Amino acid sequence: MNYGVVRYILGRILQAEGCFLVFPVIVGIIYGESDIWAYLITMGICLAVGTLMSIRKPKKGGLFLKEGFFVVGLGWIFMSLFGAIPFVISGDIPNYIDAVFETSSGLSTTGASILTDVEALSRTNLFWRSFTHLLGGMGVFVFLGALLPMLGGNSMNLMKAESTGPSVDKLVPRLKDTAKILYAIYLSMGFVEAVILVVLGLPVYDSLLLTFGTIGTGGFGVLNTSISTYSPAIQWTITVFMFLSGVNYAMYFLILRRKFKSALKLSEVRLYVCVYVICVALICFDLRNYYSAFSENIRQSAFQVSTLLTSTGYMTADFDKWPEFSKSLLIFIMLVGACAGSTGGGIKMSRVLIICKSIKKQLQMLIHPRAIKKIKVDGADVDHDVVRATNAYIAVFCVFLAASTVLLSIDGHDFTTNFTATLATLNNMGPGFNLVGPTCNYSFFSPFSKIVLIIDMLAGRLELFPILLLLTPGSWKRRL
Amino acid sequence: MRIIVIGCGKVGLALVEQLNSEGHDITVIDNDSNRLKSALSNLDVMTLVGDGTSYTTLVAAGVERADVVIAVMDSDETNLLCCVIAKKASNCKTVARVRNPIYNGEIDFFKRELDLGLIFNPEMTSAEEIARLFNFPNALRIDVFSNRKIELVHYKIPADSKLVGTKLMSLRSDYHCNLLVATVTRNDEVLIPGGDFVIAENDILGVVASRSEIHEFFRTFGVGTRKVSDVMIVGGGKIGYYLAHILIDSGIHVKIIEGRRERCEFLSSGIPDADIIFGDGTDRDLLVEEGLMNTSGFAALTNIDEENILLSLFARKYAQKTVTKINRINFDEVINQLDLDTIINPNTISTNLIIQYVRSLQYTMGSNIENFRKLSDQAEALEFVVTKKSEVVGIELASLRKKSNVLVCCITRGDKIIIPGGHDKIEVGDRVIVIHNGSEIHNLDDIVD
Structure with missing residues (x-):
């Protein structure tokens, strides 16, 4: 492990976080709240520590895949640890572990909260809490990649670790340009949503926060009731934008390049739309007696499927009280998740696609043992490494799921709670079922369980391996 | 600029590295995904697995928006085909590597009729560079400018040279040399010297002037400028072939040692005036038997860098001038420490040509x-x-x-x-x-x- 490079990049990340803290300070000034001091102090700490760490530039090179994964994993942990400081200083979340939970939940775009009363937070704190979604959604390292070519072409190794999906491809040859395009799509989508919400009658502050939660597929709201008390028009708007945020950004890029044919042919997006439509239809049918009006039925189904498929975690209905079939279906789509290359969480559609094709291949191998068959997606051969990495991902996912469920059960809560809490954090969802259902929160867990959940959230956002690497002792060795 | 490079071999990789550092948007196409992965995972370029001659692949690589398409695959014909297709698909400039001797006289025809921007032949260019060195064996490196009228000659100062201790400005005032010492390489560092710079032992001077002025200058300081009388070439590949032709044209006797029978026969029919020896070029006895001890020029041009280095180190003891071909310069720190005389890297030579073309566009x-x-x-x-x-x-x-x-x-x-x-x-x-x-x-x- 090349600690010089790791230290330098971590320093840069902290400096960036310090700069981002300007935004809550501006909000605090607008609303005249005293919390800005908490943010100014934290900003000072971040900038000072960050500058100290990055003052000496490391020698050229040395940022390989291993260091990339390592530094991204550590970077997100650092950001969570430092981003939690203002909540503690301002006194709104006095317990540091709770504050870290809230921050990592925001950064990982999970949206799980330990707050019993969201509305009691100051506007500054509430803004920072939602703003972490915006940062975490597309990724901080991607953002830095757009601004500064940190260490030449090797920065690709950072983006590989932070971006979602089984194989990370650039949209255009230059990493910097790719990152810029991604952020341009991301922010313009957010801008459109915010404008629509303002037009529909929401205050600018609320629209911004809801937008952060939507396009980052986070799920932190402004009200204790999440989205359920807003007008149907607002709910529909959020439904649509949640759905759009779960689409692979490569499709938007193809549309921008006017390659509509190839955009429509992306098999991952097709599968995503199919799963979405079928699940909404099935749940609608299942809920035909639950809601009297069809318009409400379809709105609730569409919203809930959107929020769980993209791992956002907003809610308009207490789906914990829905019939068992709908609940089971919701757990299934929680697992599947959104498209690769989107801001959503979960296993990702492209992995599901690869796994389905592997299963098909395996079955064919049983029938024709000598058959040679290549797995293809969108007409191109899927590299054997990608298939292997996908299988490994699923295996590691199951290990995380099992281990975390067992560790949570030490607290003595029921299985559904522990299992869905793990699932909801590992998939960056937010609400689960039973005690962690849509109307509840995570405050009752013990500090130990909260730390487990924090690791789950960050591991889920970074697709397991960067965090797993940090937990592997061998990777910390300085030599060979 | 947006550049598509087809083929990720030795030249392709060297080219991509250099172009990347110049800040271009590069897409690399190769049909071997492993080669792309291992070579380019640490470079900020886009890779595409596919066939460069396929229109679909070129479109997927963004040929419509590309400014330059460079084809550097193994086969000349494939390179030409790539360029023709790319040219038809968009309004880009095309560059092809064509190095088969049979096309040698047809380059201008290709360029004109197929509308290519640049055709380059790294082996031919390397051979020309090597030949220049055998014509002026005391130079370490010779670059030519202005239609060969001006030369930039690198010369290493030996310990007993009259130049040691001389101030640069006195060259002009005291010795009336109409030339310029443009660079001095001291301890692997290139300096642009001022007039009061004092020449020391082991400095490498970069001297710019016309050829006659330079020869005049070296004669003044007792450095011989006579060309070598005979050259032994180990390795009868493409560079060896071209080199033998050029040397024979300038009246130097050439002996080629080559280990493949059919190649020997090809060389023999292609260069009738050269001595072609069929045998293992790394065989010490063979080299001695064929007169290595008495040759004045030696060129190690086999495909294996290690062999070339070893052969040159051996021949250095006898020959007045040795030239070593080294393809992979990754270990240049180590190689520079060896007493190897002139090192030629065909990859750098082709990269220079293409960079020159891209920059001029x-x-x-x-x-x-x-x-x-x-x-x-x-x-x-x-x-x-x-x-x-x-x-x-x-x-x-x-x-x-x-x-x-x-x-x-x-x-x-x-x-x-x-x-x-x-x-x-x-x-x-x-x-x-x-x-x-x-x-x-x-x-x-x-x-x-």
């Missing part, structure tokens, strides 16, 4: 890059043709606010060669050679701050 304001040579990691020699009036034209050089590490070495005006002093001016129509160390010089105006 990129910067066409007022001056065109005519020649581009990399002297070290940082230092470059560039030749510009001044086509338009610009801010450096018509002003005395002394009153230009030049960047500190930039030197205007030579101005060619018609047949006149000017080694410029402070009162000389650059005029429209001139050819100007500029050497710099670590600046960004893309056109002539860049030499001023």
Whole structure:
């Protein structure tokens, strides 16, 4: 492990976080709240520590895949640890572990909260809490990649670790340009949503926060009731934008390049739309007696499927009280998740696609043992490494799921709670079922369980391996 | 600029590395995904697995938006086909590597009829460079400019040289040499020396002037300028073939040692005036038997770098001039420590040609890059043709606010060669050679701050 490079990049990340803290300070000034001091102090700490760490530039090179994964994993942990400081200083979340939970939940775009009363937070704190979604959604390292070519072409190794999906491809040859395009799509989508919400009658502050939660597929709201008390028009708007945020950004890029044919042919997006439509239809049918009006039925189904498929975690209905079939279906789509290359969480559609094709291949191998068959997606051969990495991902996912469920059960809560809490954090969802259902929160867990959940959230956002690497002792060795 | 490179072999990789560091948007196409992955995972370029001759692949690589398409695959025919298809698919410039001797006389025809921007033959260019060295064996490296009228000669100062301890300005005042010491390489570092610089042992001088002036200069200081009388070439590949031709044309006797029977027969029918020896070039006894001890020139041109290094180290004891071909320069720190005389890297040579072409497409304001040579990691020699009036034209050089590490070495005006002093001016129509160390010089105006 090349600690010089790791230290330098971590320093840069902290400096960036310090700069981002300007935004809550501006909000605090607008609303005249005293919390800005908490943010100014934290900003000072971040900038000072960050500058100290990055003052000496490391020698050229040395940022390989291993260091990339390592530094991204550590970077997100650092950001969570430092981003939690203002909540503690301002006194709104006095317990540091709770504050870290809230921050990592925001950064990982999970949206799980330990707050019993969201509305009691100051506007500054509430803004920072939602703003972490915006940062975490597309990724901080991607953002830095757009601004500064940190260490030449090797920065690709950072983006590989932070971006979602089984194989990370650039949209255009230059990493910097790719990152810029991604952020341009991301922010313009957010801008459109915010404008629509303002037009529909929401205050600018609320629209911004809801937008952060939507396009980052986070799920932190402004009200204790999440989205359920807003007008149907607002709910529909959020439904649509949640759905759009779960689409692979490569499709938007193809549309921008006017390659509509190839955009429509992306098999991952097709599968995503199919799963979405079928699940909404099935749940609608299942809920035909639950809601009297069809318009409400379809709105609730569409919203809930959107929020769980993209791992956002907003809610308009207490789906914990829905019939068992709908609940089971919701757990299934929680697992599947959104498209690769989107801001959503979960296993990702492209992995599901690869796994389905592997299963098909395996079955064919049983029938024709000598058959040679290549797995293809969108007409191109899927590299054997990608298939292997996908299988490994699923295996590691199951290990995380099992281990975390067992560790949570030490607290003595029921299985559904522990299992869905793990699932909801590992998939960056937010609400689960039973005690962690849509109307509840995570405050009752013990500090130990909260730390487990924090690791789950960050591991889920970074697709397991960067965090797993940090937990592997061998990777910390300085030599060979 | 947006550049598509087809083929990720040795040349392709060297090219991509250099172009990438110059800040271009690069997409690399190769049909071997492993090769792409291992070679380019640490470079900021886009890769595409596929066949460069396929229209679909080229479109997927964005040929419509590309400025230049460079084909450097193994086969000449494939390269030409790639370029033709790319040219039909979009309005890009195309560059092809064509190196088979059978096409040698047809380059101009291809260029004109297939509408190619540049055809390059690294083996041919390497052979030309090597041949120049055998014609002036005391030079370490010779670069030519202005239609071969001007040379930049690198010369290593031996311990007993009369030049040791001489101040550079006294060369002109005391010895009346009309030339310029443009660079001095000391301890692997390229310097642009001032007039009071004192020459020391083991310095490598980079001298710019016309060939006759340079020969005059070396004779003054007791350095021989006679060409070698005979050359032994180990390895009868493409460079060896071209080299033998050029050397024989300039009256040097050539003996080629080659280990493949069919190749020997091909060489024998292609170069009837050379001695072709069928045998293992790494066999010490064979080399001695064929007269290595008495040869004055030796070129190690096999495909294995290690063999070439070993052979040259051995031949260095007997031959007046040895040239070693090294393809992979990754271990250049180690190689530079060896007493190897001249090292030739065909990859660098082709990279230089393409960089020169790409830069000349990129910067066409007022001056065109005519020649581009990399002297070290940082230092470059560039030749510009001044086509338009610009801010450096018509002003005395002394009153230009030049960047500190930039030197205007030579101005060619018609047949006149000017080694410029402070009162000389650059005029429209001139050819100007500029050497710099670590600046960004893309056109002539860049030499001023």
